Amino acid sequence: MRADAKRNYSHLLSVARGVVAEHGVDASMRDIARRADVGLATLLRHFPTREALFDALVRTNLDALTQRAGELEASTAPGEALLSWFREWVVFTQSYRGVVALMAAAHTNPDSALYASCAAVHSASARLLLRAQAEGTARNDMNGDDLFGLMSALGWLVDLPSFAPRADHLFHIVASAILTNRPGNGVKKATR
Template sequence: MPEALRADARHNHDQLLAAARAAFAEHGTEASLRDIARRAGVGIGTLYRHFPTREALLQALMRARFDALGQRASGLLAEPSPREALLTWLEEVAAGSATYRGLPESVMTALRDEGSELHASCAAMREAGARLLERAQAEEAVRADVTIEELLALAAGTAWAGEQSPGRPEMARRLLRLAMTGLAG
């Protein structure tokens, strides 16, 4: 019986994360927690047992996102074109960045705290992205003076610009591709 309980708890946890991801994408970081619980098919008490605060839920989502982006960057290292691999990864970074606009200060503090799990996950994602950048620079597909921090800021900026063009969903992707032309080695 305990195995069934653990499996059920894991299922609820995963459902809550999926529902939160969708709700935050639609309504921003202030989406209703009751709506998230409803979407996940659980009660609000179950949500709070898994994530005692909105910040805990946001941190779990961000950690999962950073981990996925880190894994994606590592997988893209095998792609034949270093430039396209880097660009693909940056497009995925930009696509996810809009979801986390307006993060509470407590989440931003955890992101800056070198001892937090969230900071460690972000650092690992940046390191994986840096390997993509270094590979592209070694092939002279990207200028040698470009840093991963600059590219992440560029991805966030193009995501923001894309949001300002509601009739053009491809705007962020196009802006990243234009910027990559200027970053060529």
């Protein structure tokens, strides 16, 4: 890529980050182009679809999460590795309002620009889950798809303003449903 094309690309991403921070994934491509002081055709030449733009925006974060999963696999007890990684993923989802819905749709669609990044995150979470299951600290009746679904559900839920203040509490509830030896798993039955 030529130097001026790299500058344009970086400028478009920078402007897009700001617009997405304000409006979430429903940010208008036209608005991004206008704020970047370029024509819509220029924006679309760099990012032909909304998914391509979001892939460029979140790929670094998703690559870092995938790398972090590898680090946790090598250095942390399996249950704690899964829990730490899950928490980091939830924090990531809160940085781009609406990104969870895009990821949930893209992770099974090989034609999506987000597919490769989502597949890597899905694979990383599944590896961490399998490791925790082998240790006996995670439920054996779930698989990587179930975990990705729970992660997506929690990410979507805490994206809603009415649930955002309860994000930490909801995280602990979901974590206690995944890991077998967490406080709160031994819920007492009601007596009659």
